[in-house]
Amino acid sequence: MKQILFFAFIFLLLFACNQKQEKVIDSNQLSVEEKKDSINIKKLFDSALMDGKSYEWLRDLTSNIGGRLSGSPEAAKAVVWGEKLMKEVGLDSVWLQPVMVPHWVRGEKEIATYTTNGIQKNVPICALGFSVATQKSGVLAEVIEVKSLEEAEALGNKMKGKIVFFNRPFDNTLINTFKAYGGCVDQRVQGAAICGKFGAKGVIVRSMTNAIDDYPHTGTMSYGNLPKEKHIPTAAISTRAANILSDDLKENPKLKFYFKQNCETLPDTPSFNVVGEIKGAETPENIFVVGGHLDSWDLGDGAHDDGTGIVQSLEVAYLFKQNNIKPKNTIRVVFFMNEENGTRGAKKYAELAKQNKENHIGGLESDAGGHTPRGFSIDANSAHTKLLKSWKKLLAPYGLHDIEKGGSGADISPLKGENVTLVGYRPDSQRYFDYHHTSTDTFDKVNKRELELGSASMASIVYLMDKYLYNNTPVKQ
Incomplete structure (x- = not known):
């Protein structure tokens, strides 16, 4: 009995130490404004873990549509699915962006x-x-x-x-x-x-x-x-x-x-990027893209590549709305088509952005699977890279320790510019290539909690970038 009481005492002592350590991080190492940010980030994580929708969205996409190779009937169904889902989430506007894509069949x-x-x-x-x-x-x-x-x-x-x-x-x-x-x-x-x-x-x-x-x-x-x-x-x-x-x-x-x-390559076929946005409250002309690619290879269901990226990107907008966060800049969610064999959707999106004189200030891409969040890679100028790295103390409590300079993603990279801050979401990579481009890339390989933690991680860095990157003034590229 004494031994049981001793171990119980040790457990309670360690628990108290952990709780105290969390308080030290929250109270003593943060400025007044950072404390506000810490509270909002905690709310985003709480919402994702308690009321997240990404896992069920992914179940629907993979189970009812499956693999979505560009030009296929399944890819066309995914476009309809994506447009409907964005409208259900309540984005301010949703539209389809036409693009011609290659059509290869196995x-x-x-x-x-x-x-x-x-x-x-x-x-x-x-x-x-x-x-x-x-x-x-x-x-x-x-x-x-x-x-x-x-x-x-x-x-x-x-x-x-x-x-x-x-x-x-x-x-x-x-x-x-x-x-x-x-x-x-x-x-x-x-x-x-x-x-x-x-x-x-x-x-x-x-x-x-x-x-x-x-x-x-x-x-x-x-x-x-x-x-x-x-x-x-x-x-x-x-x-x-x-x-x-x-x-x-x-x-x-x-x-x-x-x-x-x-196998055979058929003539190009019409398809679409699916686009929706929350209009910025202060500088709506500044656009920040969050996205992944809607297409996948045909062997599996495209769960990790890139169904997880699609649902996480939309959940960023969902979490903002759930927590009544009104972004200062426009947050635009994009489901890109044809990343796997051509990146035509990304090229068309960038082409139209330039043609329409749209002012993109940054982007976040999720295309590395739905495993445990580790951090972000940054493709930006030195000042913005330094700023993003300074947020480690806010993000590290959620396991986001790796915030370093690097690439962003195939679909947002055409938007690159001196004052454009591009970020790639980086989950743990150890299991990703077990499933990548195979018949085993199916819904059952995705862990619900890991997926939701990823959504919250993405929402958190978008929240910080929207608040601090450009000091809420119009940015001309």
Whole structure:
């Protein structure tokens, strides 16, 4: 009994210390104005965690519409869904912004096999976006394994008639898995352009993930300036299958790999960005964009990429309204179309902003999944970067410790300018590439609390940027 009482006393002591520490952060390290901000930020988090809508919005989007590849019927349904939802939230105005998008279709499920030591092995593959199909009977050829574009280029005509296998894995020593992705993705994007000019019959690429599993990861690729007659079929191979194939090639360098895919690029099709806004109360001519991309790849439901970014962006506006926060500048929520294979929505948005002489002062993009919030990356001038970094003491109690200079996002980057402050929301990245561009990117992989914490994190930095960045005066870019 004494032992139980002792541990209970220790627990209560630690709890009291934690409570005291929170009071020290709130009371002694903040100015009078910062204390007001701290209270408002707490309200945003409380609202998101107690009355957030993002999780159910995401359930609806992924379960009732699913994958939303540009040009698909599902993408068209998502536009209708997004417009309706923005109106239900009660934004001051909602409209559709027309944009022509590419329309690539996968066709029937891909097939891949090879035989070694008398054993036939079935291989999980998927066509890469914009790849051409194989001939109807498929492609069968010997395999050459390479680790880089430079190694492939050096092979030259030795590639003729062969299938080139790009097998450079993620650098697992990199804590930021987006850096690991950036260190590998060139083989996916440019591999076929290099191999096609030397007469290779096809390309297979190790999937872009640090996980070792049987799920191939799709993604966009390019033929560059190659003439159409040199376009060759290109597919991703799962990481486990890539490791096995690499081992089998060491034993049997002459083994032949077979694959068949039925993809096709159709004519461009009309689509839309979905746009809604809360009008600024003091300087409505200053526009701050919050958004993600509405399209996704077709294999899964596009939950983490980028359904989470879409619902979090709208929840920023919802949380402002719930807490009666009237922004000084106009807050514009944008569901961009076609980030995955063209960024046409982002380019059209920036083009129309310039054409209409709109005055964008900043943007926040969520396109890194719905995992635990870690912070923000800042693409801004030195003064604004310094200001955003100064908010760490307000945001750190919510786990937002990483506020550093870096990129923002593919959809808001066309708005970049000297006085435009662009920010990327950065959740924890360790699990993101387990699901990225795969059939496993589904609603059940998203944690409700993590998602809601992300919405509140985004709303908090928007609140601070709206209040402090431009001192509530019109900004001319």
